[in-house]
Amino acid sequence: MSVLFVVVPLALVIVGVALGGYLWAVRSGQMDDLETPGVRVIRDDE
Amino acid sequence: MATLLAPSPTTSATTVACAHCGLQTQPADDGCNTTDVFCCSACATAFAMIHEHGLGAYHRFAERRGAAVRPTGRAFADFDHEAFQSRYVTHDAVGLAHVALALEGVHCASCVWLIERVPLLVTGVARAELDVRLSRASVTWDPRATPLSEIAHTLDALGYTPHPYRGGERAALRQREDRAMLVRIGVAGAIATNVMLVALALYAGELNTMDAGSLALFRWISLGLTIPALLWPGRVFFTSAWAALRAGMMHMDVPIALALAAGATRGAINTISGSGPIYFDGVCALIFLLLVGRFLQARGQRAATDATEQLFALTPATARLRQADDTYLDVPADAVPIGSVISVHAGETIPVDGEVLSGHSTLNRAILTGESADVHVAVGDTVYAGTLNRTAALQVTVRASGDDRRIARILAQVDESARRRAPVVLLADRLASRVVAVVLVLAVITFTIWFRRDSTAAWDHVIALLIVTCPCALALATPLAMSAAVGRAARAGIYVKGGDTLESLSRPGWLVLDKTGTLTMGQTTLVSWDGDATLQSMILALESTSTHPIAAGFRRAWPDVRADSADIATHTIGGGITGVVRGQRMTIGSPRFIAARLPDAAWPAWPDTEGYTPVIIAVDGAVVARATFGDAIRPDAAASLATLRARGWRTMLLSGDAASVSNRVGAALGFAPDCIVSDAGPEEKAARVHALVTAAGGGPTPPCVAMVGDGVNDAAAIAAATVGIGVHGGAEASLATADVAMTRDGLAALVALDDGARRSMRVIRRNIIYAFSYNTIGVVLAMSGHITPLVAAIMMPVSSLTVVLGSWLGTTFTPESA
Numbered sequence: 103m104s105v106l107f108v109v110v111p112l113a114l115v116i117v118g119v120a121l122g123g124y125l126w127a128v129r130s131g132q133m134d135d136l137e138t139p140g141v142r143v144i145r146d147d148e
Numbered sequence: 149m150a151t152l153l154a155p156s157p158t159t160s161a162t163t164v165a166c167a168h169c170g171l172q173t174q175p176a177d178d179g180c181n182t183t184d185v186f187c188c189s190a191c192a193t194a195f196a197m198i199h200e201h202g203l204g205a206y207h208r209f210a211e212r213r214g215a216a217v218r219p220t221g222r223a224f225a226d227f228d229h230e231a232f233q234s235r236y237v238t239h240d241a242v243g244l245a246h247v248a249l250a251l252e253g254v255h256c257a258s259c260v261w262l263i264e265r266v267p268l269l270v271t272g273v274a275r276a277e278l279d280v281r282l283s284r285a286s287v288t289w290d291p292r293a294t295p296l297s298e299i300a301h302t303l304d305a306l307g308y309t310p311h312p313y314r315g316g317e318r319a320a321l322r323q324r325e326d327r328a329m330l331v332r333i334g335v336a337g338a339i340a341t342n343v344m345l346v347a348l349a350l351y352a353g354e355l356n357t358m359d360a361g362s363l364a365l366f367r368w369i370s371l372g373l374t375i376p377a378l379l380w381p382g383r384v385f386f387t388s389a390w391a392a393l394r395a396g397m398m399h400m401d402v403p404i405a406l407a408l409a410a411g412a413t414r415g416a417i418n419t420i421s422g423s424g425p426i427y428f429d430g431v432c433a434l435i436f437l438l439l440v441g442r443f444l445q446a447r448g449q450r451a452a453t454d455a456t457e458q459l460f461a462l463t464p465a466t467a468r469l470r471q472a473d474d475t476y477l478d479v480p481a482d483a484v485p486i487g488s489v490i491s492v493h494a495g496e497t498i499p500v501d502g503e504v505l506s507g508h509s510t511l512n513r514a515i516l517t518g519e520s521a522d523v524h525v526a527v528g529d530t531v532y533a534g535t536l537n538r539t540a541a542l543q544v545t546v547r548a549s550g551d552d553r554r555i556a557r558i559l560a561q562v563d564e565s566a567r568r569r570a571p572v573v574l575l576a577d578r579l580a581s582r583v584v585a586v587v588l589v590l591a592v593i594t595f596t597i598w599f600r601r602d603s604t605a606a607w608d609h610v611i612a613l614l615i616v617t618c619p620c621a622l623a624l625a626t627p628l629a630m631s632a633a634v635g636r637a638a639r640a641g642i643y644v645k646g647g648d649t650l651e652s653l654s655r656p657g658w659l660v661l662d663k664t665g666t667l668t669m670g671q672t673t674l675v676s677w678d679g680d681a682t683l684q685s686m687i688l689a690l691e692s693t694s695t696h697p698i699a700a701g702f703r704r705a706w707p708d709v710r711a712d713s714a715d716i717a718t719h720t721i722g723g724g725i726t727g728v729v730r731g732q733r734m735t736i737g738s739p740r741f742i743a744a745r746l747p748d749a750a751w752p753a754w755p756d757t758e759g760y761t762p763v764i765i766a767v768d769g770a771v772v773a774r775a776t777f778g779d780a781i782r783p784d785a786a787a788s789l790a791t792l793r794a795r796g797w798r799t800m801l802l803s804g805d806a807a808s809v810s811n812r813v814g815a816a817l818g819f820a821p822d823c824i825v826s827d828a829g830p831e832e833k834a835a836r837v838h839a840l841v842t843a844a845g846g847g848p849t850p851p852c853v854a855m856v857g858d859g860v861n862d863a864a865a866i867a868a869a870t871v872g873i874g875v876h877g878g879a880e881a882s883l884a885t886a887d888v889a890m891t892r893d894g895l896a897a898l899v900a901l902d903d904g905a906r907r908s909m910r911v912i913r914r915n916i917i918y919a920f921s922y923n924t925i926g927v928v929l930a931m932s933g934h935i936t937p938l939v940a941a942i943m944m945p946v947s948s949l950t951v952v953l954g955s956w957l958g959t960t961f962t963p964e965s966a
């Protein structure tokens with residue numbers, strides 16, 4: 103089962119990267135307004 | 149011959165939708181058959197402007213305003229003033245200016261589309277972005293290419309009256325809080341899911357056989373993940389529990405903190421010793437789910453606290469001050485010295501309280517008094533800031549400016565009322581403190597019973613009990629059900645700020661209603677007509693030359709009648725109109741006006757109409773007809789009030805109008821005579837509502853005192869009530885203060901709101917019952933020592949899932965059927 107010693111830390115690294123991305127998104131203001139972008143996208147130019 | 153017209157909006161079978169706003173309107177019978185029909189000239193202007201710039205796609209959207217464009221027609225010159233610019237406008241390095249504007253009338257996806265295309269309508273605008281929830285547009289433009297007033301004017305013409313956005317500092321603070329909360333949720337979620345994955349491997353390993361090395365690895369990984377979860381997102385529970393304990397209070401966070409600490413400590417000991425359950429999955433899931441519940445709750449409640457900060461600029465920022473050499477200079481309105489003289493043009497809002505020095509004009513004082521009718525003012529009359537000067541220029545001697553003005557005192561009272569209001573104690577919070585006490589007692593009992601048999605087992609069972617009884621589902625039950633109900637209500641045209649409002653509304657007490665605009669249509673409507681129908685086209689000939697509310701009332705009353713053309717028309721302010729139509733001399737005006745002109749004419753005997761405004765028509769020296777005008781009662785008012793009364797609401801009418809008018813409306817709608825209050829100014833309205841709230845008593849479940857109103861004159865009363873409700877078409881200031889804002893016309897929306905609030909509370913109670921059943925079963929299993937980590941891990945998410953499903957599937961508000 104020694105493969106676990108590689109795979110599990112690797113999984114944690116991936117989680118860390120994803121979490122880092124999320125924190126960046128929150129801190130750069132992408133989550134500030136959760137309503138407008140949702141309606142903006144469906145009303146794009148024809 | 150007396151024809152009494154039914155007080156209903158004039159809709160005939162031949163109506164068509166206005167090409168801009170979609171309101172039903174009469175097709176113009178002007179011979180030229182155009183495809184686009186408009187309900188008003190403002191809609192036509194907005195339509196033309198939109199099409200001229202190739203934005204015609206707007207009119208193909210299914211979802212549209214549903215309300216006529218009502219531009220203020222202001223010049224917005226104060227937006228270009230230095231005082232305004234230095235306060236609200238920021239400049240960047242490349243010379244572009246940036247301003248945040250609060251817009252009136254924003255409510256749908258089409259609004260976003262249109263407002264964000266303002267750069268195409270006004271040259272020099274680089275970018276316009278809208279935040280729908282805050283109705284806030286962020287505009288970036290080149291001040292060298294176009295003045296801000298131009299942009300403001302365009303937005304106004306489209307029906308989105310702009311005001312400077314004032315909540316800047318508090319919005320920034322909230323943004324920081326929001327982001328911190330989202331960060332905590334993200335971290336807690338990432339850790340919880342991974343600890344659960346590891347836990348799954350451990351449970352699977354328990355059933356089969358896992359080698360000791362892997363087992364230890366997984367347990368240590370869980371520990372390693374749980375420590376940051378406790379120290380970062382989980383810290384809020386420890387700080388809040390500690391604060392509650394120091395204040396000597398029982399709080400939901402106390403057992404939560406206890407369970408987290410006990411579970412994590414025992415888990416850590418068991419990880420190091422290599423035997424026994426580790427609890428980490430439960431600990432992490434608990435942190436995550438509780439944070440999500442709290443976020444939902446905070447979002448809902450925050451909207452309610454936003455109330456007064458969005459109060460719009462109701463008075464202009466600048467005043468035109470007379471200098472020593474009789475020239476005029478624009479100065480900031482707050483800096484006008486008492487005793488100086490300012491000039492106010494027709495169509496402008498008066499910036500100060502004062503006294504008319506010269507000129508005479510008509511004022512619309514609806515913002516202060518709620519009166520729909522215009523008032524005539526002459527030299528020596530007192531005028532108040534915020535009222536609109538309609539017809540002619542006035543010179544005003546300043547008596548009060550800044551915070552001493554009446555409108556400023558009313559707004560201060562709004563703030564004061566909002567602050568004084570006792571917070572609503574939610575059902576879940578009331579239960580929580582009892583649950584906390586019970587859980588702690590049970591934990592002690594469990595420990596004492598088991599300790600005598602087996603000290604290790606005693607610790608494990610207590611921890612299992614604490615985790616399994618954690619009010620996780622209970623903490624989620626209310627916020628989830630509330631946010632689901634609020635979302636459904638919004639789709640039904642009822643905007644509820646904060647779920648606690650729904651809980652308050654489910655306890656009927658007093659329902660206080662404003663008259664003008666709430667129970668009545670809020671506009672001058674023809675109530676009865678005594679005279680010959682052939683006169684109608686002649687009357688319209690004269691009235692079409694006037695902008696007076698009575699003239700507009702005539703035009704609305706007879707939309708199918710084609711107006712003759714008037715040869716001469718002379719207007720007398722405060723009197724009437726005289727002119728020549730079809731070669732006949734015609735006079736339309738108040739009884740006093742007619743009597744002064746035709747002292748010898750004989751008057752027909754007409755039925756008495758007290759409480760209405762009579763308008764007399766004379767042709768060639770003979771008094772021939774009478775029309776009476778009044779503010780017609782909304783057609784659905786009587787039925788809606790009867791329904792609400794049957795459900796336990798006591799009703800009160802609170803009006804700024806004279807007793808004759810409010811008694812008539814009150815009697816027609818079944819108000820008890822002692823529940824009709826007339827001549828109530830904004831200050832008295834607030835005091836009355838406050839008295840009712842005080843009389844309703846404190847305690848955790850006081851009956852609700854709901855105030856329904858539409859004007860700024862109701863804003864203080866709306867803020868003072870347990871639940872303030874702003875009706876459709878009301879002033880934005882009162883909508884901003886209100887806990888509930890309606891976009892549905894009429895009082896039927898109140899019945900829908902009452903329905904929705906009751907159903908929402910049913911869903912919440914059901915959720916709480918689910919949550920309690922799980923907890924009870926959990927307690928029994930844990931105390932008897934039957935709970936294994938596997939069972940606990942399954943029970944927790946299942947109980948939360950039930951609550952989530954119950955919230956989303958529960959029927960609360962039903963969309964508008966019409």
